[in-house]
Amino acid sequence: MASPVRRPGSGEGMDAPPPTGTGDDSPEPTRDWSELPLDALASVFVKLGAIEILMGAGLVCRSWLHAAKLPDLWRSVDMARHKVVDNIVDIFGASPVDPKINRVVLRAMARFAVDRSRGQLEVFVAKRFVTDQLLEYIGDRSPALKAVGLVSCAGVSNEGFTQLVARCPLLEDLMLVLCPRIGGRDVYEATGRACPQLRRFRLRTREFCFAADRYSDGEALGVAAMHGLRTLALYGSDVTNDELAAVLDGCPHLESLDLSEYFNIVADDALRARCAGIKSLVLPLRREVDDEYEYETLCSRDVDFGGDSD
Incomplete structure (x- = not known):
C-alpha cells in the first residue's frame, strides 16, 4: 500500500514551521557601538564634556577616537x-576622585582640546588650573x-x-570669578580697547565684601571703557x-546691571533715575549711609555666573 501524502502545513516533515515561544534559545543580536555614525557619536560626546572625553571616552576604539578628534566637537571647552x-586642592596634589589627575594633567588636557579644535575654539571655561602659559597657548591658536x-585661577x-x-x-563674553591676580583699572580699560565686540562681563573680585576691606583702585572706571x-x-x-555714573556714561547700551553686593552704593532716587533705561536692574537695598547690613544676606549668596543669558 502506498504511503499517505504529507501535506505542507500539517506540522510534520520539512515544511513544518520552527517551534516558537520559550523553546527558542537563539541569542539576540548584539549592537556594535563602534559602528555608530560619526555625527551620532559626536552628539553624545558633546554632552560628556572635554574632561570625560580626554579621560577615556575617546579611547574606547578606533572609531570613537576618530569622532573625538572632530574639530566641531571642540568649539566649546568647559573644564x-x-x-x-573641584577636588584638586593644591598645585601638585592629585584629585582624590582620580589620583592620576592633577593641575599639570588638566593643563595638558586643555592643550589637547585646543589642538583638536584646529583654530575653531570659541568658548573656553576653566577652574583653578589655568596659568599665564596656558592662556598664551590658547591665545596663539584660537583666533575665533x-x-x-x-x-579661582590664581x-x-x-x-x-x-x-x-x-x-x-x-x-x-567674559567671566572672572575670584581670580586674585587679575584686576585694576588699566586691565579692564585694555580689555575694552582690545575687544570692541564685548557684550557681557561678569566679575567677582572676592567672596566676602565689606567697604573697608580694601582700597578701591578705580576698576569700575576701567569697566566704563567696555562701551x-x-x-x-x-x-x-x-x-x-560717582564711579557707577561713569560706567553708565561709558556703556550706554546696558540692558542688564547687577550690583546687589555693593556696600558703597547708595540706591537713591538720583541713581534710580540714571538707571531708568536698563531693563534688568539689581541694586543694593536702599539705605541711609549709617544703616547696618545683614552680612549673611548680602555676602553669602550663591551667584550663578553661567546660567543666565542675554
Missing part, C-alpha cells in the same frame, strides 16, 4: 564643572575665541590675561555712585 577639578570664563596674572584679550578681538556692554554683573568691588 570648570567636573568633580576632578568669543567667550572666556576663569574661576596662576593667571594681569600680564597673562591682558596678553590673551589682546589676541581675542572677537571676544563677546559695547549689554550685560554687566559686578560683585565684591568698591564702586561708588
Whole structure:
C-alpha cells in the first residue's frame, strides 16, 4: 500500500514551521557601538564634556577616537564643572576622585582640546588650573575665541590675561570669578580697547565684601571703557555712585546691571533715575549711609555666573 501524502502545513516533515515561544534559545543580536555614525557619536560626546572625553571616552576604539578628534566637537571647552577639578586642592596634589589627575594633567588636557579644535575654539571655561602659559597657548591658536570664563585661577596674572584679550578681538563674553591676580583699572580699560565686540562681563573680585576691606583702585572706571556692554554683573568691588555714573556714561547700551553686593552704593532716587533705561536692574537695598547690613544676606549668596543669558 502506498504511503499517505504529507501535506505542507500539517506540522510534520520539512515544511513544518520552527517551534516558537520559550523553546527558542537563539541569542539576540548584539549592537556594535563602534559602528555608530560619526555625527551620532559626536552628539553624545558633546554632552560628556572635554574632561570625560580626554579621560577615556575617546579611547574606547578606533572609531570613537576618530569622532573625538572632530574639530566641531571642540568649539566649546568647559573644564570648570567636573568633580576632578573641584577636588584638586593644591598645585601638585592629585584629585582624590582620580589620583592620576592633577593641575599639570588638566593643563595638558586643555592643550589637547585646543589642538583638536584646529583654530575653531570659541568658548573656553576653566577652574583653578589655568596659568599665564596656558592662556598664551590658547591665545596663539584660537583666533575665533568669543567667550572666556576663569574661576579661582590664581596662576593667571594681569600680564597673562591682558596678553590673551589682546589676541581675542572677537571676544563677546567674559567671566572672572575670584581670580586674585587679575584686576585694576588699566586691565579692564585694555580689555575694552582690545575687544570692541564685548557684550557681557561678569566679575567677582572676592567672596566676602565689606567697604573697608580694601582700597578701591578705580576698576569700575576701567569697566566704563567696555562701551559695547549689554550685560554687566559686578560683585565684591568698591564702586561708588560717582564711579557707577561713569560706567553708565561709558556703556550706554546696558540692558542688564547687577550690583546687589555693593556696600558703597547708595540706591537713591538720583541713581534710580540714571538707571531708568536698563531693563534688568539689581541694586543694593536702599539705605541711609549709617544703616547696618545683614552680612549673611548680602555676602553669602550663591551667584550663578553661567546660567543666565542675554
